[in-house]
Amino acid sequence: MLRRMEQMKQPRVESVEKALSILEAFTKDRPAMTLTEISVETGLYKSNVSRLAASLERYGFLKRDPNRRFRLGPALWRLGALYRRNFELGESVRPVLRQLVRETGETASFYVPDQDERLCLYRENSPDPVRHHLDEGARLTMHSGAAGHVLAAFYLGDSKAKSRLGTDGSCVSQGERNPHISAVAAPVIDANGQFHGALAVSGPHERLGHDALAKARIAVLSSARDLSQSLA
Amino acid sequence: MLRRMEQMKQPRVESVEKALSILEAFTKDRPAMTLTEISVETGLYKSNVSRLAASLERYGFLKRDPNRRFRLGPALWRLGALYRRNFELGESVRPVLRQLVRETGETASFYVPDQDERLCLYRENSPDPVRHHLDEGARLTMHSGAAGHVLAAFYLGDSKAKSRLGTDGSCVSQGERNPHISAVAAPVIDANGQFHGALAVSGPHERLGHDALAKARIAVLSSARDLSQSLA
């Protein structure tokens, strides 16, 4: 829970990190918690949580539902939308994703680094009912999957990840994160050399065999180049 | 900036509120700030901001762009998406909004309370090029506009706002917040009596005259009832 806090002695503000760890404790499967649950989940004392939560609530980062359970507050959505707007990305990325879906028939996504994980920032799903489904906003590990390797290599500078990449920066994975899914990913880097994220196409390995993957790789690389253009 | 903190002596954690006020300082027009700018904007000392920001950054609530300026971080987007999912609202609201647009030809929106303001959670724009445009995620005052009055009445319990409402809870405004815009709004309340937000239709007052407004009012009220059903 408070893993990150226990580390080295960099400048930090303890109570702030405790408060943030409360927010962090909310997940898709745990969208509402009682004070005691939060206390257990974070390892903080109830009295402490009570006070931290009060501040979070005042600023709209938490709110209490009719049963007085805590839920995430509207301020998060406002700021989340703002964060998202920062990337003018969206406007450039979406059309590219749709184009990729049209070309490959599979699902296309755009991932960015989020701490030591990766965040699915944008996604266009395959029209096929049998497809690799995932919500925008979902977080996956950065240490597996084609897009994961690309991010690890370009963002973290992970040398093991680098070695998995082709000279063009692309990466292929088959059944890595999920045994039934294959994927291709490529980095998106603007004219200034700034790394933005990874473009990926993924689908069931029944459809994405050797040949289909090779085709998809070309498509992804080409799209990544297009994106680089429009970001310059 | 720190208005909210200076108030009464409720349980709170000062440094946490300072940190949150840093996040609050980000706006659409100020999506990136240097440390000094944040310091000025929040009234906090630079050294203080530096340390608070370090913690926010560790948890992904802030990040630094290539020029080392601060921007909102990906954690916000993740949590924002989670917040939003809490309302299964979206899935119920969107179709209703689209239906309203079809019926009235004007823009339809759904507002929820956010602190002492109102947040435009969902919006479907009129197909007409001349329309009342506003982004999802935008915040407006709760003290003017038809939807504002509805929220003030039902959420804050503001008696002045209540007096502006019809017996059906609906409210009409003409040129209140913006001289060229008229609007109608109605509360959305589920079967348990839980208030969820305000449904509104808005457009240029040239089109939304007496008759059109009356028609829109019927449509909004009917849609609000439909929504109440699907939330029960």
Added chain:
DNA sequence: AAAGATGTTGCGCAGAATGGAACAAATGAA
């Protein structure tokens, strides 16, 4: 180079944040 910003670090003191227990309020069982 020199001058101006901008960001970070060190330090001592004030007082904020905390743990723990006692208290209050809600829930549920009997």
Added chain:
DNA sequence: TTCATTTGTTCCATTCTGCGCAACATCTTT
């Protein structure tokens, strides 16, 4: 109903964190 249990808040003494501020780095600009 009353009693037991769980959940949340308030109080208080102690401690150590967070703070202001100045000095120190680190970049920009001229």
